[in-house]
Amino acid sequence: xxxxxxxxxxxxxxxxxxxxxxxxxxxxxxxxxxxxxxxxxxxxxxxxxxxxxxxxxxxxxxxxxxxxxxxxxxxxxxxxxxxxxxxxxxxxxxxxxxxxxxxxxxxxxxxxxxxxxxxxxxxxxxxxxxxxxxxxxxxxxxxxxxxxxxxxxxxxxxxxxxxxxxxxxxxxxxxxxxxxxxxxxxxxxxxxxxxxxxxxxxxxxxxxxxxxxxxxxxxxxxxxxxxxxxxxxxxxxxxxxxxxxxxxxxxxxxxxxxxxxxxxxxxxxxxxxxxxxxxxxxxxxxxxxxxxxxxxxxxxxxxxxxxxxxxxxxxxxxxxxxxxxxxxxxxxxxxxxxxxxxxxxxxxxxxxxxxxxxxxxxxxxxxxxxxxxxxxxxxxxxxxxxxxxxxxxxxxxxxxxxxxxxxxxxxxxxxxxxxxxxxxxxxxxxxxxxxxxxxxxxxxxxxxxxxxxxx
Numbered sequence: 001x002x003x004x005x006x007x008x009x010x011x012x013x014x015x016x017x018x019x020x021x022x023x024x025x026x027x028x029x030x031x032x033x034x035x036x037x038x039x040x041x042x043x044x045x046x047x048x049x050x051x052x053x054x055x056x057x058x059x060x061x062x063x064x065x066x067x068x069x070x071x072x073x074x075x076x077x078x079x080x081x082x083x084x085x086x087x088x089x090x091x092x093x094x095x096x097x098x099x100x101x102x103x104x105x106x107x108x109x110x111x112x113x114x115x116x117x118x119x120x121x122x123x124x125x126x127x128x129x130x131x132x133x134x135x136x137x138x139x140x141x142x143x144x145x146x147x148x149x150x151x152x153x154x155x156x157x158x159x160x161x162x163x164x165x166x167x168x169x170x171x172x173x174x175x176x177x178x179x180x181x182x183x184x185x186x187x188x189x190x191x192x193x194x195x196x197x198x199x200x201x202x203x204x205x206x207x208x209x210x211x212x213x214x215x216x217x218x219x220x221x222x223x224x225x226x227x228x229x230x231x232x233x234x235x236x237x238x239x240x241x242x243x244x245x246x247x248x249x250x251x252x253x254x255x256x257x258x259x260x261x262x263x264x265x266x267x268x269x270x271x272x273x274x275x276x277x278x279x280x281x282x283x284x285x286x287x288x289x290x291x292x293x294x295x296x297x298x299x300x301x302x303x304x305x306x307x308x309x310x311x312x313x314x315x316x317x318x319x320x321x322x323x324x325x326x327x328x329x330x331x332x333x334x335x336x337x338x339x340x341x342x343x344x345x346x347x348x349x350x351x352x353x354x355x356x357x358x359x360x361x362x363x364x365x366x367x368x369x370x371x372x373x374x375x376x377x378x379x380x381x382x383x384x385x386x387x388x389x390x391x392x393x394x395x396x397x398x399x400x401x402x403x404x405x406x407x408x409x410x411x412x413x414x415x416x417x418x419x420x421x422x423x424x425x426x427x428x429x430x431x432x433x434x435x436x437x438x439x440x441x442x443x444x445x446x447x448x449x450x451x452x453x454x455x
Contacts, residue, residue, distance in 0.1 A: 025037045025038065025039050026038040026039075026433075027433070028041070028065075028432070028433040028435070028436060029065070029068075029069055029072075029430070029431065029432055029433065029436070030429070030430065030431040031069055031072040031073050031076055031428060031429075031430055032072070032073070032076030032077075032080075032428045032429055032430075033076055033079065034072035034073075034075050034076045035072070036065070036068050036069060036072055040068055041061065041064060041065055041068065044064045044068065045060070045061055045064055048060060048064065059439075059441070061439075062438070062439035062440075062441050062442065063441065065436075065439065065442070066439070066441050066442060066445075069430075069442075069445065070421055071137050073421060073424055073425070073428060074136075074137045074140050074141060075133055075136055075137050075140075076428065077140055077424060078136040078137065078139060078140040079136070081140065083136055083139050083140055083143075085132050085135040085136055085139065087232075088232040088233070088234060088273065088276045089135060090128060090131055090132050090135065091124075091231055091232045092231060092232060092233060092237075093131055093135065094124045094127070094128065094131055095124075095231040097131075098120055098123065098124065099222060102225070103222070109225065120226075141417070144416065144417060144420050145413050145416055145417065148409065148412055148413055148416055149409070150405060150408045150409050150412055154408060154412075155397075155401070155404055155405045155408045156397065158404065158407070158408035158411060159395075159397055159404050159408075162395075167394045167395045168394075168395045169392070169393070169394055169395075170346075170390075170392065170393055170394075170395060170400065170403075171346045171347070171348070171392050172346070172347055172389065172390060172391055172392050173344040173345060173346055173347070173389070173390045174344070174345055174347060174350075174358060174386060174387075174388065174389045174390075175334060175335075175343045175344060175345075175386075175387040175388040176334070176335045176343075176345065176350075176354065176358060176384055176385070176386060176387060177314055177318070177328070177332070177333040177334050177335070177384070177385040177387050178326070178328050178333055178335055178382045178383070178384050178385070179300065179303060179314075179317055179318050179321060179322045179333055179382060179383050180322055180323040180326040180328070180329070180380055180381070180382045181296055181299055181300050181303075181321070181322070181323055181369075181380065181381050181382070182261075182296070182323050182378070182380050183288055183292040183293055183295065183296035183379060183380075183381070184292060184295065184296070185286045185288060185292060186289060186291065186292055189286040189287050189288075189289065189292075190264075190286055192286070192287075193263070193264050193284050193285075193286040194257050194264060196218075196284060197257045197264055197265075197266055197282065197284055198257060200214055200218060200266060200282060201254055201256070201257070201266055204254055204266075204268075205254055211227070211228065211254065211266075211268050211280060211282070212227025212228060212229070212280065213227070214282060215227050215228030215280060215281070215282045216228075218282055218284065219281070219282045219283050219284070220263065220283050220284055220285045221262070221283045221376070223280070223281070223283075227280060228268075228280035228281050228282055228283075229270070229280045230278075230279055230280060230281065231278065232273065232276050232277070232278045233276060233277060233278075233279075234275060234276050235247070235275050235276075235277075239260050239261060239262075241258060241259065241260045242258065242260050242265065242267070242281075245258045245265075245267055246267050246269065246277055246279050247277065249267060249268070249269035249279070250269060251269055251270075251271060251272070252268065252269065252270070253268070253269050254266060254267070254268045255267040255268070261325055262283060262285070262376070262378075263283050263284055263285035263286065264283070264284050264285075264286070265281045265282065265283050265284075266281060266282045267279050267280070267281045268280050268281070285377075285378070288379055293371070293379065293381075296369070296381045297369045297371075297381055299321075300321075300369040300381050300382070300383050301368065301369055301383075303317055303321045303383065304366055304368065304369070304383050307366060308366065314333060314366070314385050315332045315333065317333075318332060318333035323380070331343075333385070334387070337349070340403070340406075341406070342402045342403065342406070344390075344402075344403075347359070351372075353370055353372055354370075354384060357370055357384050358384060358386045361386045362386070363386050363387065363388060363389055364385070364386070364387070365385070365386055366383055366384065366385045367383055367384040367385075368383070369381045369382070369383055370382055370383070370384060422444065425444060425445055430445050430446075432445075432446065
């Protein structure tokens, strides 16, 4: 029997969610109250082919079909257990996925409409129920595995079962600390930015101009192409200054100019629904001058000198002088590898500016201020400390405990979901189309007492 992967095929890629459907709908499997359509299988096969250089393995179609059946089994159980997914959560996910697709198209709405044959609102509506089903699957899957953990003895036992000649070989890795500082905008640029937004607000409130049209023209963030529309959001989604201003607004009211870490904003309330709000905004970021950048470099260089002269520790300097919104701030300045979730980076995976900074650095040393730009285009500076460096080596508990622990947890999760699925198969009605054959991995589904072919 195939192993039931933790990653849902539904969730493999945004592109799958919005793949154009062909009219091949034919029910080939029924799992409880849910149906697997032939079109679903064909879409997944087509997508999988597009992601591979060579031909698919012989059992690929069977594996895809079984994974779809597992998802239907999970969805059926979620509905039986009365698990709820809120409409605003679905809307938020739809918006995020549409934004991701548009980012691949450089924000070109015409290209989007040409590709999907319809506009953003129509695409959202078409896939709303499908996404809601995906979120239900995520919730039931999380419930099945929410209490899974491993003890140190289980980690050791897991490691000892791996044949020595099968132990992975790890390249040289480093741990890196950083202290981040965002340049402070000078008073003149703040004044000019606030004045510009005050003029825009007057055009809306007194001149009757359209907020969305002005957002498209002036706003400095990705929501500009949607007229500044941020969609529905629950309390806690936005930074505190933005949220505090938003929740004070009445329907259609336009806020005064507010400041957040991202810049200066105008907000307009579009609607309320319980504890959720629907707002749009215009964001303008003040221009950062060369004088502002020079002041930021000087500030961090002063912090560096304090640490080097043993006046303060690196950890204390992070808390005292670091940028509180930096991901590393609450981790004593240690950077987290987004690929692994731990603090270790293979040197080849580092951003080029960090790689060249630490390449010849000795452990414990601290760099001079290094400039970088975040995904939103804002300029920051940071000083970097090389905290550890490991040589290339075979996996060992002493050096790689966190990685081995993560692998042990994944193994236990797979065992748990496999057991759960096998148990539910025996309690769930399953019906197959007579044309399905040649899939040995489906034997456990076919042989359960309630399974029967369709006439």
